[in-house]
Each structure stands twice: as C-alpha cells, then as structure tokens.
Amino acid sequence: MCRGWHSFLNLVSTFLMSMIKDNLNNLYKALPSGVKLVAVSKFHPVERLMEAYEAGQRIFGENRPQELAAKVPQLPADVEWHFIGHLQTNKLKLVLPYVSLVQSVDSMHLLQAINKWAIENGRVVNVLLELHLGAEETKHGFTEEEIIQVLSSGEGVGIRVIGLMGMATNTDDMSVVEKDFERIEGLFKRLQAQYPQLTELSIGMSGDWPIAVKHGATMVRIGTDIFGPREY
Numbered sequence: 001m002c003r004g005w006h007s008f009l010n011l012v013s014t015f016l017m018s019m020i021k022d023n024l025n026n027l028y029k030a031l032p033s034g035v036k037l038v039a040v041s042k043f044h045p046v047e048r049l050m051e052a053y054e055a056g057q058r059i060f061g062e063n064r065p066q067e068l069a070a071k072v073p074q075l076p077a078d079v080e081w082h083f084i085g086h087l088q089t090n091k092l093k094l095v096l097p098y099v100s101l102v103q104s105v106d107s108m109h110l111l112q113a114i115n116k117w118a119i120e121n122g123r124v125v126n127v128l129l130e131l132h133l134g135a136e137e138t139k140h141g142f143t144e145e146e147i148i149q150v151l152s153s154g155e156g157v158g159i160r161v162i163g164l165m166g167m168a169t170n171t172d173d174m175s176v177v178e179k180d181f182e183r184i185e186g187l188f189k190r191l192q193a194q195y196p197q198l199t200e201l202s203i204g205m206s207g208d209w210p211i212a213v214k215h216g217a218t219m220v221r222i223g224t225d226i227f228g229p230r231e232y
Helices: 002-030 046-054 065-074 089-094 108-120 144-153 174-194 209-214
Strands: 036-040 059-062 080-083 101-105 125-131 159-166 200-202 219-222
Touching (some): 174 209, 209 219
Parallel strands (some): 059 080, 101 125
16 A cells, blocks of 8 residues: 555656646747746745756745745755745845845835845845736735836935836736736836836736736746646
8 A cells, every 4th residue: 555655656746747847848938038937936845846947947936935945945056036925024034145036025115124134234136116016905016106216216225126026916807917017018118218227027927927928028927837736
C-alpha cells in the first residue's frame, strides 16, 4: 500500500512538472518580446517554483512578506523577486532586502516608509505606483491626481519610481476590463512624456493578460495559468 501511494505521488509530481513546463513554454511563445512574465507563486510550495525555474522562469511575484522571506533562501540566487501585494510598513524588513521591485506601492505613507528604510540601509528601491483601477472599493492604490503629485514633488533619494501597476475590476465582462486597462495606459503614456524614467506598466493576470498586452503592458503577473489552482 505504501509503495503504491509513493508511486502515485511520483506520478502526480511528474504530471505537475510537465504541466508547469508546458504552460510556461506556451506563455513564452504567446507573449511579445519585451513583455516580462512575472510568475505569481504565492501559496505554491517551493517545489513548484523550482519546477518553473528549471523550465526557464526567473521572475517570481509574492504577496505575503513571511512567505517571501521563507522562499528566498530556498531558491537559486539569480531569481528576481517582485513584491506584488499590499505591504504594511511594519513588514518592510521581510521584503525590501530581497526584492528587485515593489510593484504595489499604494499610498504616500508606504512610499515614505520605503524611502526611510532605503536611506537607512544604503539602498535605492525600485517601485511601481499602484493606480486604484478597478471598481471595487476594497482595492488599494493612488488616484491619478495623487500619482501626478508624487512624481511632480520628487520621489525621495531612497526610491526610484519606474512605472505604474494596476488590477482591473474583478468581473467576467471583458469590456469593463478593457476600459480599466485603457485608462491606466492613457495615464502611463501621458506621464512617460514628462517622466521618461517610467518604463514599466504592470497590468494583466491569468484571466486578462492578452487584453493587458494590447494596452501596453510591459509586465504581466500570471499564477493560475502557470501553476494551476493555488495550494492553501
């Protein structure tokens, strides 16, 4: 019985490894050159991340500080980590030493806290400003006016704003999603004309990334289409 169970688990593991590799290869072929694929690895075990790594994936996105800090030492050093979730200021030390980009800076309070940490630690932290894009009131993020104010007032010596991030309304109506992406694309283009250092637009997830690419995404954040359903 035990031998049969182990054989079954090995078959499952082999299937998942093949699935992840196939999913990544399909995405690599479909994404235009210049669009970065961020593998959203939250809630997935390190073994699944290593399977993606061995298939060629190098950028991973996490949204829980403790989970990120636990995974970093278990993966190869050339992995590029992005933080993509709501970040509380008391968790900066679990995130900022490890990530190359904080995609989800959603308030002036957080921006100032990152700047303070960076100065104290002799770092410059790359960030994206999150636009409150979808219709849900629970979403975090800046208004368009607040983003313009941040950029016009100067970013702080410890941070480098390199673009925008947004999440579309959670709906099956793709016309609503497209309007959300049109809005952030328009803001991004207007800001780029004045601030050429803004090079990254992170929009699009598993259900809507083709629409995001159509509207200028330079990064897409994909989890389910790579790893399958999350493991909780």
